[in-house]
Amino acid sequence: MTIDVAAAETTLKGERAKLVRQLRELGADESGDLTGEMEYGGTFADAGAITAERTEVLGIVDGLKRMLDEVDAALLRIERGTYGICDRCGEAIGDDRMEFRPTSVLCVTCKSAG
Numbered sequence: 001m002t003i004d005v006a007a008a009e010t011t012l013k014g015e016r017a018k019l020v021r022q023l024r025e026l027g028a029d030e031s032g033d034l035t036g037e038m039e040y041g042g043t044f045a046d047a048g049a050i051t052a053e054r055t056e057v058l059g060i061v062d063g064l065k066r067m068l069d070e071v072d073a074a075l076l077r078i079e080r081g082t083y084g085i086c087d088r089c090g091e092a093i094g095d096d097r098m099e100f101r102p103t104s105v106l107c108v109t110c111k112s113a114g
């Protein structure tokens with residue numbers, strides 16, 4: 001049972017860069033705060049439309065931020081040497097599962113136990 005941690009780290013860092021880029025595109029920074037630099041277009045759209053759009057953007061930003069947190073947590077686990085080890089029972093999570101979802105922190109048993 002060996003997890004290719006180096007490969008996982010590369011994958012996670014690539015994923016992180018992608019998420020940060022998506023956040024930037026939406027006018028948010030890495031912490032998920034909107035920087036206000038997003039362009040709403042050159043005209044004076046009505047306030048209601050802006051609010052609706054903003055709410056939608058905030059929802060997307062929120063989702064991206066959550067994924068970024070998971071990736072950061074996984075990278076921290078690599079750093080600490082606990083990558084691929086179940087957070088709850090301390091058993092190996094398993095190669096297949098880690099490959100399928102590199103940010104997993106629980107083994108299948110603990111995950112399904114809720």
Ligand SMILES: [Zn+2]
Binds near residue numbers: 087090106
């Ligand atoms: Zn477990």
